[in-house]
Amino acid sequence: MFNLRTCAAKLRPLTASQTVKTIPQQRPAAPRTFQQIRCYSAPVAAEPFLSGTSSNYVEEMYYAWLENPKSVHKSWDIFFRNANAGAAPGTAYQSPPPLSTSLSALSQAQFLVQAQPNVDKLVEDHLAVQSLIRAYQVRGHHIAKLDPLGISCVNFDDAPVTVSPNVDLAVFKERLRVLTVGGFYGLDESDLDKVFHLPTTTFIGGNESALPLREIIRRLEMAYCQHIGVEFMFINDLEQCQWIRQKFETPGIMQFTNEEKRTLLARLVRSTRFEEFLHRKWSSEKRFGLEGCEVLIPALKTIIDKSSEKGVDYVIMGMPHRGRLNVLANVIRKELEQIFCQFDSKLEAADEGSGDVKYHLGMYHRRINRVTDRNITLSLVANPSHLEAADPVVQGKTKAEQFYCGDTEGKKVMSILLHGDAAFAGQGIVYETFHLSDLPSYTTHGTVHVVVNNQIGFTTDPRMARSSPYPTDVARVVNAPIFHVNADDPEAVVYVCNVAAEWRSTFHKDVVVDLVCYRRNGHNEMDEPMFTQPLMYKQIRKQKPVLQKYAELLISQGVVNQPEYEEEIAKYDKICEEAHARSKDEKILHIKHWLDSPWPGFFTLDGQPRSMSCPSTGLNEEDLTHIGQVASSVPVEDFTIHGGLSRILKTRGEMVKNRTVDWALAEYMAFGSLLKEGIHIRLSGQDVERGTFSHRHHVLHDQNVDKRTCIPMNHLWPNQAPYTVCNSSLSEYGVLGFELGFAMASPNALVLWEAQFGDFHNTAQCIIDQFICPGQAKWVRQNGIVLLLPHGMEGMGPEHSSARPERFLQMCNDDPDVFPKLDDFDVRQLYDCNWIVVNCSTPANFFHVLRRQILLPFRKPLIIFTPKSLLRHPEARSSFDDMLPGTNFLRVIPDSGPAAQSPDKVKRVLFCTGKVYYDLTRERKARQMEADVAITRVEQLSPFPFDLLQKEAEKYPKAELVWCQEEHKNQGYYDYVKPRLRTTINRAKPVWYAGREPAAAPATGNKKTHLTELQRLLDTAFNLDAFAGLA
């Protein structure tokens, strides 16, 4: 924005030969055509009225004058002529005559040129008008009539008044007290009929550039203080602000054709009668009905219609309980009988798994949009009760759908998120999700948010539920415009929904529609709301349903007549009745019909895996070498990397020559090989590009050119799939939810989320508990997301040590007491489990488990506890030989030393997992007990390798069995492993424990204590008398 200094600098005297009209149009920028004759100290700047606050206004006037001298008030015309002619400070102004009450007076203004100055008053009045306009733009929503109940939960000074064309100054003064600080900016009654030039920051004039104050106020009231409250003036982008002003200020912009009104009425009929139908048939069933916000259905349909018109053909939605069945029926168009049959408690479930309640299930439907006659796919993502938890999941899925169809700008695929008012304000995940909205690897190019703001959350009033005036204030952090609208005015609702969809398609940024409504019943249909909100509910009882109000309005306008209206109702009721009759034939409930993300082609037609086997996860030597070489090089020209990194790459190169891999290289091999096979890989999380432990370096940075980067992984093969590696925002809940959603979209992608340290996954616990662990059981939807959780006790203190394996293991669904009766543990056991939990002790096994994740004929979440110190441990290396064709992931790695050669002599088998293996082998060697103690590594913890461990236990018939872990006894793996090991050996022997004592914190903060504890557990592990006499 230009300021006073630049404005003053741009004023220059006209030469004798110039007229005003000959000056080229200078707006918005052509400063080079101006000579800087005046500077800040020049005469114009010395004008008494040119203060900092008035400068914008003067600029406005000046530019308007440059474009057309007649467009500004005559007094400004004279001023600018005089100023440009070089008038001395204070003399450029000629005062206008008292402004008459009519516009026509302006045209006779020639004589004003010579009038006596009353400069201060004139400028003040114009400034006052500009401030007034701005006050309405900024704060008009404070006094808009947003609440259908009129009880206004928004804590602003409220002074609702009716707007009439005859402005009553007293009333307006009161309203303006709310809008402005200090009243009416010095204007008074006598100014109401004065005509004021309108600044370019308003569109209320339509084709007129000046209006009497009375009309200015009336139009501002119409734009900003009726049933729509627009919050947008905090937006930093001026073009966006102008766009919104134009959408709401332009006179007569909110016009509806009769056809549009009838469509709106028909949609309201469906929405209202659907709830009534459910209520009639199942009066005592919970359905979280939409009564009080029936307008949600036309609102969503409008957003979808407008977006479809703008080119969108896939809409992904997330929503909570309220009105969900109605949205399924009337927006997504799920067959009504499928919805109704859900109310039948005798229905048998056809699918495996536990299923979910009817208002959580997802949906996917492709159909023709009747308004635009274009194909549209609608998907509603299944969600848990946990409010707002589905937000990032929807965004991730949307991003993936955009990615896979090459929609880089979000022109074809978009998301709509619905929220309750209490949840939107209260749940932090809303904020985390908003903060993904503009990040390059996470943006979905704009989401339309719709808040069902029924002014209550369960039994809690807004004043107890949030500290912000509106439930939507969180959206301000990302500069999203917020359109509050009275949900009892369906046309206002439809209007803002159209604007919201247009905003999204124009700017590709988030936008919020706040439907201010009420909840006619209790939280659910069984709840008594009068216990806690007596006055609110007295008011609600009096409230005429919106359908009735709107029908009466349209009948009074002659848009429809009573019989037509009744016929519309009867028609829809009949549809419901017929569907209900059909629903009685349904005997079986197919949750598969409620899939939100089908994977056609990946499964057979009836949803089964195409095979029940997994090929070898090994890779040929040539590919291993090639990937290794790229991983240790800079595959672009003239790219200078950091010297330290050169050394790292050199070491990698040497490893490749020696046919060995460390952890980072093993990961490279797995990713690189899958990319060759067309599998997209996406690795996301905090600092994943370099890797928290500086081991990965998947993104190289040119040391000489700012922001120039290179991702060698994308330079591997000619037609490879793309590799996405992205540092995320510092969020776990939001980002893990996002990646889970991304992984939902396609089975042919390896999507990994890495926690900075495993500890931090627990701020995303809801995604793990509600989606990842039980997702398939609840929603018959598979997901192959991989969690990389750095874990290990390395003396780093209570945090940064434990990824809490005990929690993941506790949530595994394999039965500790039953030895599975399976022919094929390798694949079948994986098929039956809810997720896979591994802790690899070698890079090769890490490589295999990543590849297996994709080569399996189905998808399961994979939890990997990844190492920290092992990343650089000289023994934690694997040979290419362990990765060649024919090799596989090893669920168990048996001992291969002297103990295995003479198993009869072995006195003890130490079962362990992960990094402690290296401590144990070192200690065993030091104690020369290699023949006495066998060490067996359990690499796949869950599903538990009963079959392989049985063989291990049988191999050492005389040995004691000990589970050894570095974690505390109440943590780690012990509670999970012990009963399963016992089952494995038919409870023939005890399973002893060698590890840390139980503790509250995961690790000590004292390094010395850490080492003492470690030594103690190693002592127990190798003290062959440790358990003597305890059996």
Ligand SMILES: Cc1ncc(C[n+]2csc(CCOP(=O)(O)OP(=O)(O)O)c2C)c(N)n1
């Ligand atoms: C994370 C979470 N906490 C608590 C609940 C319990 N709960 C269910 S609905 C509800 C009130 C939600 O209010 P609001 O968001 O305004 O939606 P409304 O029911 O009014 O449509 C609460 C607290 C929940 N489902 N999820």
Ligand SMILES: [Mg+2]
């Ligand atoms: Mg609510």
